[in-house]
Amino acid sequence: MRIIWLIFGLISLGLGLIGVVLPLLPTVPFMLLAAFCFARSSDRMHNWLLTHKVFGPMIEDWNRSGAISPTAKKAATLSIVLVFGISLILDVKTTVLVIQAVVLSAVLFFIWSRPNA
Missing domain, CATH: 1.20.5 (Single alpha-helices involved in coiled-coils or other helix-helix interfaces)
Structure with a gap:
């Protein structure tokens, strides 16, 4: 099951990164979904995303208080x-x-x- 969560996390991460430059795709919801998926599949990817200079603070703000x-x-x-x-x-x-x-x-x-x- 971990591999499925990892795949979904990577897809979400990719869509979020595309959303940085493509205004039709929202970045933050995909990064939140990626963090959710990585929390179930890869401690390394989850920690990387939470400590990322750009995306980490957004995810922490959302997790803390929406x-x-x-x-x-x-x-x-x-x-x-x-x-x-x-x-x-x-x-x-x-x-x-x-x-x-x-x-x-x-x-x-x-x-x-x-x-x-």
């Missing part, structure tokens, strides 16, 4: 606005825009309703 830093909130908001703006520029169908607006609004509400780290 908090997201104001910087991460602003970066997420900017990414969401950028993605929606690209959809507008590309003249995406109205139905897709409405669905996107509802989902992205819910994501923003969730992010900004979390306590500050």
Whole structure:
């Protein structure tokens, strides 16, 4: 079973790293999932992720109090606005825009309703 958790952890880590540069993919949820999976499969990977200079503090804040830093909130908001703006520029169908607006609004509400780290 450990190998399955490790595989899921590595996939989550990879998706999180892609999310750093691709605004469509959220980074922090994938890093949280990777930490969860590594806690069940690899002490070495789990410790590496928790002590990582960039991702470690985000994971610790979330584990401690479900908090997201104001910087991460602003970066997420900017990414969401950028993605929606690209959809507008590309003249995406109205139905897709409405669905996107509802989902992205819910994501923003969730992010900004979390306590500050």
